[in-house]
Amino acid sequence: MTVRLRAPRRLMTMASISALALTLAACGGTTKDSAESGDAAAGGNATANPNAPIKKGLKIAFLPKQVNNPYLTILDNAGIAAAKEYGGEAKEVGPSDASASSQVSYINTLVQQRHDAILISANDENAVCGPLKQAMGKNIKVVSYDSDTAKDCRNLFINQASSEEIGRSQIKLISDQVGGKGEIAILSATANATNQNTWIEFMKDELKKPEYSGLKLVDTVYGDDDDQKSFQQTQGLLQARPNLKGIISPTTVGIAAAARYISGSKYKGKVALTGLGTPNQMRQFVKDGTVKQFALWDPKNLGYLASYAAASLASGQITGAQGEKFKAGKLGERTIGANGEVILGPPTVFDAKNIDQYNF
Known part of the structure; x- marks a missing residue:
């Protein structure tokens, strides 16, 4: 989800x-x-x-x-x-x-x-x-x-949508937002979610392409599609990875929780966030500059x-x-x-x- x-x-x-x-x-x-x-x-x-x-x-x-x-x-x-x-x-x-x-x-x-x-x-x-x-x-x-x-x-x-297209597109979105260089991490839903794992595999494969050689995936964490846990995982991720430049959260619960944490922290404007979310839940974070781009279908x-x-x-x-x-x-x-x-x-x-x- x-x-x-x-x-x-x-x-x-x-x-x-x-x-x-x-x-x-x-x-x-x-x-x-x-x-x-x-x-x-x-x-x-x-x-x-x-x-x-x-x-x-x-x-x-x-x-x-x-x-x-x-x-x-x-x-x-x-x-x-x-x-x-x-x-x-x-x-x-x-x-x-x-x-x-x-x-x-x-x-x-x-x-x-x-x-x-x-x-x-x-x-x-x-x-x-x-x-x-x-x-x-x-x-x-x-x-x-x-x-x-x-x-x-x-x-x-x-x-x-095509699972491959979803996964590969997420890498393009984060790459564009961090200038093609730096450490990135993934905030997923549950560790066993079929869709999440499929997308993540395509993300990892996309990162092997020469144009993404400047990006390094350093961590994948799981918020279990729980708002509070996703919020805490974002906090922990940013504290544990001081050089982190971007986060991909391909789950609507995760991206909203991550945006909420980043918007009120010192990381706003410094750590990019993208993923999959609904317009209504992400609107305030786009308008306040926390998130530049994210994606979803209807x-x-x-x-x-x-x-x-x-x-x-x-x-x-x-x-x-x-x-x-x-x-x-x-x-x-x-x-x-x-x-x-x-x-x-x-x-x-x-x-x-x-x-x-x-x-x-």
């Missing part, structure tokens, strides 16, 4: 993001009770019917990394609103902490409640796999969003896309196979890529010139 951008990217697994089904839409007459695991993985053995209508009354649930994450709240609320457009019922449930196994009990409950689709932003790609596979074995569609699970534990992954659109993807799965319009297409309401037609991935689109870079044009 897990929105929360028109620049290279780093995260990847929004999202993305959803799935539903009261009957096995791909096989006439097969019910949720009788379905085993034939279409458990993306695509599976099911057959898509692109002309099938979206079923009415679909029950879907958004399971974020944690329910008090502002970015994921915006995202989930947009997905819940989208469900009303196609006549479905949606809700958000989840833990208050972002530990690796905190989502497992919620998955089990949603399976017992016979939801048609579970949309999950995974805290740990493997910890949730067992119960998600059980859900798919009962013909409950699984869509990961924002932060992916292991690929065989869901039908689709709704990604906010979390509302990510939640909206995930919701429609889940409905299309649950209705049998798609199975999750590469090349299949579905209509996502106002966002238009989308195509499923390799490994069941659907990408929302490029992120936007926010700065003092454009930040007032956005309200989320």
Whole structure:
């Protein structure tokens, strides 16, 4: 967190993001009770019917990394609103902490409640796999969003942007702000977050390029998507690294907490900060000069896309196979890529010139 951008990217697994089904839409007459695991993985053995209508009354649930994450709240609320457009019922449930196994009990409950689709932003790609596979074995569609699970534990992954683009773009942003030279550090979310780790790997790879030879990554710390811990980690990082020139925080909770600390410290104007955040939470820090640029996509659109993807799965319009297409309401037609991935689109870079044009 897990929105929360028109620049290279780093995260990847929004999202993305959803799935539903009261009957096995791909096989006439097969019910949720009788379905085993034939279409458990993306695509599976099911057959898509692109002309099938979206079923009415679909029950879907958004399971974020944690329910008090502002970015994921915006995202989930947009997905819940989208469900009303196609006549479905949606809700958000989840833990208050972002530990690796905190989502497992919620998955089990949603399976017992016979939801048609579970949309999950995974805290740990493997910890949730067992119960998600059980859900798919009962013909409950699984869509990961924002932060992916292991690929065989869901039908689709709704990604906010290309993970590679996100990661590489973060290095470009920080390099531009520190003049291409100096020590930099990363303030991440949880140590097991799939999207964070994927972005960080692409950041490290980008740093190998000759144009970034003047940058040195000296530390990666984890705020666990907790505001106070992220604030304290920023403080500790700056005290332990007196030569630090810049911080990348690819998490909306982390970048806001880091900006709050830097804005009231002696480091303001001396240590650059960039990452992924929402315009509303970062506006004051851009206007007071603490942050020059940061990036993000529109979390509302990510939640909206995930919701429609889940409905299309649950209705049998798609199975999750590469090349299949579905209509996502106002966002238009989308195509499923390799490994069941659907990408929302490029992120936007926010700065003092454009930040007032956005309200989320």
